[in-house]
Amino acid sequence: MNIAQPYLLFLGDVTDPLAAKTARGIVKWRPDACLGELRLTEQTVSLGLEPLSLADAKAMGAKTLVIGTANAGGVIPPSWVETLVQAAQLGFDIASGMHQRLGDIPELASLATQNAIQLFDVRHYDAQLDVGTGKKRQGKRLLTVGTDCSVGKMFSALAIEKALVDQGCQARFKATGQTGILIEGQGISVDAVVADFISGAVEKLSPSFTEHEWDIIEGQGSLFNPSFAGVSLGLLHGAQPDALVLCHEVGREHIRHLPHAALPSIEQTIEANLMAARVTNPAVQFVGICLNTSNISGKEAKALCLEWSEEFGMPVTDPVRFGVDAIADRVRSL
Amino acid sequence: MNIAQPYLLFLGDVTDPLAAKTARGIVKWRPDACLGELRLTEQTVSLGLEPLSLADAKAMGAKTLVIGTANAGGVIPPSWVETLVQAAQLGFDIASGMHQRLGDIPELASLATQNAIQLFDVRHYDAQLDVGTGKKRQGKRLLTVGTDCSVGKMFSALAIEKALVDQGCQARFKATGQTGILIEGQGISVDAVVADFISGAVEKLSPSFTEHEWDIIEGQGSLFNPSFAGVSLGLLHGAQPDALVLCHEVGREHIRHLPHAALPSIEQTIEANLMAARVTNPAVQFVGICLNTSNISGKEAKALCLEWSEEFGMPVTDPVRFGVDAIADRVRSL
Structure with a gap:
């Protein structure tokens, strides 16, 4: 597209x-x-x-x-x-x-x-795809992952792309969902491809590159969402990310639309994503956490970000309230 | 179908x-x-x-x-x-x-x-599907999982179904791939559905049941295969298995067709599948390991099965050489 x-x-x-x-x-x-x-x-x-x-x-x-x-x-x-x-x-x-x-x-x-x-x-995908291979490609890639759907993965990816570009780093947003594709004008709706081709679709979306510095890939779903985790895992393998950013909505009580499905902890989400991502990039690391803190006050949000920054040893922010400059700094240092 | x-x-x-x-x-x-x-x-x-x-x-x-x-x-x-x-x-x-x-x-x-x-x-799937929910369904389910593609997941599932039926237990094979569908006369080729519906397809394939005892669900791919892991994870979540059987080919040196992709260890495969399966069934457990030992002698195979049975605390067998009665016994004891 x-x-x-x-x-x-x-x-x-x-x-x-x-x-x-x-x-x-x-x-x-x-x-x-x-x-x-x-x-x-x-x-x-x-x-x-x-x-x-x-x-x-x-x-x-x-x-x-x-x-x-x-x-x-x-x-x-x-x-x-x-x-x-x-x-x-x-x-x-x-x-x-x-x-x-x-x-x-x-x-x-x-x-x-x-x-x-x-x-x-943009909700459909009809073109021919190849099966993914997991072969190492040139260029650096960041992927946003989440504790669930609708926790800010697209927003965070766009914010990080913008912060990097503002800092003079050549970054490109890679859209994997319908809104992202309309924003960017191109992309592949990875949840709309035939299941065999999920990772292959992402390999096509973000092929080997040397002309710019970073592809910032929009994540989808969550490894812990029983409806869509297959998409999330294929996307993770296909992206072979060097850097991961975890997205989470503070105060969410269960997986979206599924009251019986528990939300994973931040630790679980980090561990599961690292373990899975190492299949195609053993050097993968988390470079930040983006929170949607709209359910708490600005003061509480600031305190939470500080506390979790220390706990997890990486920048923790609400992209809407506090921006993502610290994450962009971390990305550029890789 | x-x-x-x-x-x-x-x-x-x-x-x-x-x-x-x-x-x-x-x-x-x-x-x-x-x-x-x-x-x-x-x-x-x-x-x-x-x-x-x-x-x-x-x-x-x-x-x-x-x-x-x-x-x-x-x-x-x-x-x-x-x-x-x-x-x-x-x-x-x-x-x-x-x-x-x-x-x-x-x-x-x-x-x-x-x-x-x-x-x-049977390689295609055109009918409408719903998104999976991970809601608990009635009936017990066994899923075969693997270190890779083509390690005997269909064969093992059919062998376990047959052993259970021979022991008087009402078990039904549920096919998820083309050969399995032709054997059983029904099923859904889960790698052919739109990515959003992988787990939903399996929920449809193995809905709530009370009229028989076990659904024996054919696994696909591997969580460690960078081409197809998304299918494997959606299948694992959709199956919400009570019992898992690990399938592996002794002597395989790398992921099939991908010399750059390392095969996971048995321990890694067990750990990753249990962690992921707990999302839809916290009580999931492994009940056996099925090996394809065609690359080693019968004597070596026997020794390996004994050694690994002790190491992993569950029946380990080559279904072709030694049958799966011990796994069927374990299944019936659940």
Whole structure:
């Protein structure tokens, strides 16, 4: 997948700010890639970008209309179809993180078949892959891992990439999930590939390189999440990381959506990830812990980060509250 | 997948005995399911079954023509198509472990679309699955795990199922790979499902049960195989095994096909599997080790099994040379 930027962000008619999380992520991390926004109604959530018509955005150079919203079923609402078809007729590529494929809309499928436009269903992966090998590749890699899903692995990876770049280090974010792919414009949704090819997909996503310094790879799931751990392990082996960053939400009581499944301790998570990662990189080490501390006060968070920094012998931070400069320093020292 | 038995085993025109491994496995483990064999030439490998024409086999009650051979590309040779089409016209279902889909042959696709017959491409999995949950299910489960691929996990599972049944225990083999599925007539090829659904596929394959005593689940890959470990971990979590059996080939020097990848020790394999399996079943335990000792003499093998039985405190055997009765005893004692 290689989604052309800049984007026009399409918000449809969603009124729930949470439903526009993907669009917000794109604006936060790649503001220069966002020319403007397109909303279908006055009530639709706004990102504060310039409101643009399809024609105006096209004239300004927009390449791709990105569906920046999510809904429960992942189905494209009928009320959006007219706009999507108009966009395609104007020559926009279209990118979507919905479960329903854009090609299910006949007019879009027809234009894509004629190679007039490209459709990107980032939740799916159809291209051919090879089986992973675990062979040593050139270049250094950092992977974010977690105690669970949705604990900040994408956010932390993007924050570390940014901190490294700000410090003059050539780092590149490698997206493994749908939001990350829309942010970066490329990547592979590793949970959407056929199971045999998980590690192979990551080897393809982050091949041997010598032209820059670090690939910062977005983690998925957790070795302790009974729904998705297979993806996490294949991703860990495929990434053959030199550096790991552990992500955790303070106060989470059990594995997300699974009240019967206990959350692992920080120690367990470190131990299990190191043991597994050594299969493809015996020199792997943890370089930091990123906490989501939104459930406690800033003062408590500061104290916790200090305490755990001493306990685990590495930088511990909340990327939102305190940034990740200390982790970036540690990465650059490797 | 639910492949109707009895089978007529189709051997095409293969002359390499190794290429007929799948057919041999079916004959070995499910002799009563095999009415006869169909060979295209005099030179074709024989399984020693009764040679039957399509019409004769049909008259004797054969339900499915099973392609019991493998080749490097996984493509169905043009010289087989006429026979496959004739079989379908006679009302045979057709099952194949080839990579190329049976539905790529237009006459077969057409008959399948009319529901005249069913086509089973056991290397693929197209049906909808749910994400795994790790919720405790009723019934007891045994899973075979390994130091690597191709160390006897399917063979050991089938041998343990047979020993248990011979001892009067109600055990059922649950197939997770193509050969196992053709042997059992049902199963899910877990390495062919979308990565998000590995553990969910196993939860579907071995749901809650009270009508029998044990599900004996065929393992895949190894937690230490950098190509396929994601599949192995999802399978381990989805199986939530009460009992594990470790499979290993004596004398193997590195991970199969990967000279750069070291084989794990028996201790490492036990530790990593127990740690991971506890996520969905804290009471998991190893009940035996199955060795492929074909690289050493029978005397050396006997001595090694005795030595390791003491060292690891569980039955250690070569299923081919010495059977698995001691492991079945241990299983029944749980």
